[in-house]
Amino acid sequence: MIRVLLVDDQRLMREGIRLILSHTENFTIVGEASNGIEAIAQTEALQPDVVLMDLQMPLLDGATATASITHQFPNTKVIILTAEDQDGTIAQALRSGASGYLLKTTPTEDLIQTIALIHKGYTQLGPGLGQRLLDQLSTTPSLPDEWDNLTLREQEVARLIGTGMSNDEIAKQLCISKSTVKNHITKILQRLNVRDRTQVAILTHSL
Secondary structure (H helix, E strand, C coil), X not given: XXXXXXXXXXXXHHHHHHHHHHCCCCEEEEEEEXXXXXXXXXXXXXXXXXXXXXXXXXXXXHHHHHHHHXXXXXXXXEEEEECCCCHHHHHHHHHCCCCEEEECCCCHHHHHHHHHHHHCCCCEECCCHHHHHHHHHCCCCCCCHHHHHCCXXXXXXXXXXXXXXXXXXXXXXXXXXXXXXXXXXXXXXXXXXXXXXXXXXXXXXXX
């Protein structure tokens, strides 16, 4: 069962999503919040698997709340669900630790599929948003000084993360075990001083 927290300042939006997910197998809505401050408090109290987070909200915006949640509660995944489709906004959300970014025009079946995939550990962007993000970041220096601290194998794993590969796919590509991939990723996160594989992907997407 995937436990979902809804965060949106529009009550009708929350009610609509609640109606959809309450009639979908393997989903349960554990709570709601109407601003970023409530979202953080509800995440601490309810420990949801996934938070559906709006961006433009009173008191505390969604990007700031996302950064706080992903830092304090690393087992909780955040999906941005918003009307904002500016390239800079997408990049900011991912840097804040969001695992997904969808527009509110997303079809119901795509929303359900995205929540399920992100719960499994994937990163998901709405149609066309991924390429726009890559285009925007292509002129941005992508490698921190800490890159040279990685072993050659760790650099190889990081590059494959940048292509969007899952742990299973990386294991098959490099002919190593899934547990070895996980160990490499743990060291990559520590040495690059980043929170999750999404940030690794942002750093290495053009390699």
